[in-house]
Amino acid sequence: MKVAVVRTGSGSAEREIKLSTALGLPVVELPSSYSPKEITDFDYLLAYRDSRLVLHSCGKTQAGELCVDFSEAKLNYRANSSIRNQNIAKALGIKGSQRPVVLDATAGLGKDAFLMASLGCEVSLLERSALVYRLLADGLARTEYYGEEISAILGRMDLQFGDLLKFKADAQQFDVVYLDPMFPQRRKSAKVKKDMALLQQLLGHQTDGAELLDRAKLLAKKRVVVKRAKLSPHLGSDKPDIEFKGSSSRYDVYLIT
Ligand SMILES: C[S@@+](CC[C@H](N)C(=O)[O-])C[C@H]1O[C@@H](n2cnc3c(N)ncnc32)[C@H](O)[C@@H]1O
DSSP states (O other): OOEEEEEOSSSOOHHHHHHHHHHTOOEEEOOTTOOGGGOOSOSEEEEEETTEEEEEEOSTTOOOEEOOOTTOHHHHHHHHOHHHHHHHHHHHTOBTTBOOEEEESSOTTSHHHHHHHHTTOEEEEEEOOHHHHHHHHHHHHOHHHHOHHHHHHHTTEEEEEOOGGGOOOOTTOEEEEEEOOOOSSOOTTSOOOHHHHHHHHHHOOOSOHHHHHHHHHHHEEEEEEEEEETTOOOSSSSOOSEEEEOSSEEEEEEEOO
16 A cells, blocks of 8 residues: 655745654645546545645555544534434443443544534543554644634543553453454445545454454453444454444444453
8 A cells, every 4th residue: 555645836845854754655746736536646646735644545445534623513423412322322331420431452543432422421542553643632722713612522531652552551440341353254235434435445444353352351340342333243252241323333332341
């Protein structure tokens, strides 16, 4: 997979150089009018556009772009919609005013973590892809752009770069470990949202789902919640203790006893 950081114009390009060094990627100079569709030397380009970090896929068949923006109307609709949130709230074990401390161990673009933080949970986010981590860190850092309400939610989210399988946490730190792994294999029949399809194309398939579940069970004080597509098989060989089914997804809950 060939990825480059884009530099346009004649400015200092300090942030582009920092980013390329951090990710070990080349910097490519392009005119500000470039179109990712016309780029054939790279599969993906990372560029700052209007102060937001954006990942474009390149070439004629380009699938689109990824950018983490917590002010997105759809995301906030989901966060404010009590019916849609019922299943995730139930899966987390939310009752009354008490809120679990959550480790979202497969943070991705941070959408699920944002929903959990909207419900009032303190959420630690862990992401193992350096590139996805950078996109997410960029989205979380733009607090001045979001306004008070969203910034307060982001204040309950704490991002770390790392792999769950190597992650060291203090015993009893997290009530809930939340997992939303990539799909294990390409299934054309499964409807995947555009941003998740691009993430899948970028990161490939998850082959260590069962190990993730085992590790999560060791870290969680009360429960592990696994998000699955509605008809997907369970993550490991054990059956979950509880399942909450929605229109397109399902939450499998494993209780820690
Ligand atoms: C399907 S995405 C998660 C999407 C996320 N729930 C959201 O709302 O945006 C899965 C993410 O988990 C990350 N991941 C997979 N295995 C991991 C591991 N062992 N440790 C940390 N992150 C992992 C992948 O890099 C990917 O970004």
